[in-house]
Amino acid sequence: MRNQRRLIPSTSALTAFEAVARSGSFTLAAQELSLTQSAVSRQVRVLEEQLDCALFKRSSRKVELTEAGQLYAVEVQQALQIVRDATLNVVSKGQDQVLNIAILPTFGTRWLMPRISGFVAQYPDITLNFTTRIGKFDFLADGLDIAIYHGVPDWPDVECTLLLNETVVPAVSPEFRKENRVAAPIDLLRLPRLSMHSRPTAWSNWFQAQGIMLDDKSGMSFEHFSTLSQACIAGVGVALMPEFLIEPELARNDLVQIGPSVVNDSAYYVARPVKLPENKAARLFEQWLMTEAARP
Numbered sequence: 213m214r215n216q217r218r219l220i221p222s223t224s225a226l227t228a229f230e231a232v233a234r235s236g237s238f239t240l241a242a243q244e245l246s247l248t249q250s251a252v253s254r255q256v257r258v259l260e261e262q263l264d265c266a267l268f269k270r271s272s273r274k275v276e277l278t279e280a281g282q283l284y285a286v287e288v289q290q291a292l293q294i295v296r297d298a299t300l301n302v303v304s305k306g307q308d309q310v311l312n313i314a315i316l317p318t319f320g321t322r323w324l325m326p327r328i329s330g331f332v333a334q335y336p337d338i339t340l341n342f343t344t345r346i347g348k349f350d351f352l353a354d355g356l357d358i359a360i361y362h363g364v365p366d367w368p369d370v371e372c373t374l375l376l377n378e379t380v381v382p383a384v385s386p387e388f389r390k391e392n393r394v395a396a397p398i399d400l401l402r403l404p405r406l407s408m409h410s411r412p413t414a415w416s417n418w419f420q421a422q423g424i425m426l427d428d429k430s431g432m433s434f435e436h437f438s439t440l441s442q443a444c445i446a447g448v449g450v451a452l453m454p455e456f457l458i459e460p461e462l463a464r465n466d467l468v469q470i471g472p473s474v475v476n477d478s479a480y481y482v483a484r485p486v487k488l489p490e491n492k493a494a495r496l497f498e499q500w501l502m503t504e505a506a507r508p
Contacts, residue, residue: 221259226288228255229267233277233285309338309493314345314359318437319480322457324360331500338493346410351485358494361483362410372481373498375505379455380414382471388447394470397422404449405431408440414452414476421474
């Protein structure tokens, strides 16, 4: 019995050893584990005594693993990860999971909601809570786990995975087209242009793709896509809008395309904070989103 107990060290000792082995420092390991340096050193010493084997070469300048310590560190790291995964699985299955999601208003209405029943059917134990966010925010302060974000992947401490590229098209109402002759992209320079706050360079990029330099950046700007599309339908001007978001309007002939489509410099991303603990529900939701985005 005593030999068996010797072969099963405490998780506290193993965790302390793994942290020191990974960081190469008792001080850094202590900071990571929220312990004192002496407490971490004591845990490692107890482990070495239990194993009757030196795991570290100690000097005044640095801490190095012995050959036995190197081999043991690899196995302990794998064992601790197995325990973490097993614990996560038990916790996940033992209670309903709640996933707090930030979505873009129009993207959520036009793209996500028509598909969300598929996720609910596949994962009935995950409760979804949706909130609207435009732009970047603090995941921790807002209590959010995952987001669908539009922009470029330059969000500090947030992992952004490309979900969908955005193809934009210039569109107008049928009446506006009748009243304003457009024979070539350059003709759009003389028309009133509508844009969104979140896409300040969209028109410049579109004209550049046509080989035209745009110096005049004047025109109406809108915060919400719904307001922009209604202004366009009312004949206020020509709007540069994501093609997949105005498919219903194009199909009903409420809007008509009057120029080439261009892939925008911004896109839709699945955004997850890197400093929060791993969230199994968020990972499943991201995988489902990527599968949906890949469908023809």
